[in-house]
């Protein structure tokens with residue numbers, strides 16, 4: 001064992017088997033991402049100052065957005081935007097509208113965005129925003145006013161070369177259109193590059209709407225190849241039927257995968273012979289949930305996670321695969337379409353059981369990748385065809401998958417740990433190149 005291997009072995013032996021703080025399992029996503037980043041910096045033998053820079057966002061803006069409701073009263077909504085680190089480029093990441101979104105969650109989400117950019121090799125830092133709101137409770141006019149109001153608050157800190165928002169949970173191209181319009185009005189000129197995921201007529205990219213789901217499917221194909229399996233004839237279950245869950249289900253079913261179960265916030269549906277995803281999409285659009293589709297058997301989240309199937313796709317929110325649900329998983333491949341769906345105990349359980357995990361920061365990075373393509377197209381004032389976009393996305397996702405897989409082999413690590421090593425390693429390279437950190441040379445080849 002040479003010196004480097006000894007250090008890595010020692011660092012590994014010091015890692016707690018389960019991530020606990022004062023005997024309590026860590027479920028705060030901010031603490032989880034900090035711990036995983038810190039572990040990666042140790043394995044890479046980075047100086048402590050590196051983790052000091054990495055461990056928290058550079059800036060978090062918190063603001064209150066007044067909206068005149070249809071009733072005439074003024075209501076204040078709480079909004080926030082976290083910008084993690086700008087070492088690779090301007091901050092980049094979505095804005096989510098959710099009644100439970102909170103500061104620690106948004107901070108963690110911005111840190112995951114930095115890692116995604118590192119893994120995919122795209123020139124961005126991590127950003128993420130949120131407004132505490134249940135958008136279903138607002139009229140369209142109220143929603144538009146809220147979206148525009150948030151952009152007025154963010155205006156000093158966002159911009160095409162500063163921070164570029166995009167859609168996330170419960171935000172749509174239509175909302176991006178209002179946001180772009182508001183920012184452009186404030187600047188007195190059209191600024192399409194400030195927002196991605198916008199409607200195509202305003203400079204949005206072909207293929208952006210489907211990009212996250214498409215990227216998820218590309219990584220599943222790669223995982224299946226490594227396992228020597230064929231997608232055709234496999235079975236899958238999906239948690240979440242928003243943009244990412246529904247597109248992933250649709251694209252998987254087009255590849256011959258039988259989607260046997262889906263759950264969403266309103267309930268779940270199970271059909272062993274396979275669900276017709278196109279019909280289900282129409283149904284869910286009308287009713288707001290997959291529950292009750294064709295009077296098929298209902299399905300709880302607990303049942304979904306423990307289903308007999310080949311592929312499990314968590315495409316909802318954080319902390320779904322836990323000490324409770326993790327050990328019940330029977331799927332061969334878990335594709336993390338959501339951000340942060342797995343807590344450390346859930347990850348341990350899956351690794352112990354030999355589940356092939358495609359970690360979120362690799363699996364769902366197709367969205368931000370096509371956002372990057374959108375930003376590039378806007379800069380060139382031209383539009384690529386959907387085919388061009390998808391081909392480029394395929395290329396980026398498969399290269400990233402290979403980089404992570406190679407790291408996994410080289411370090412005998414889990415897929416998540418490997419993804420963190422690649423992501424953190426690239427941020428480190430950029431910090432060195434900028435002269436932020438001296439006297440350190442990369443012990444592991446991250447520049448594959």
Ligand code: GLU
Pocket residue numbers: 092093094095164165166167168169196197339364365367368369371
């Ligand atoms: N919200 C997506 C994500 O979590 C996309 C972000 C973007 O396109 O900037 O990756």
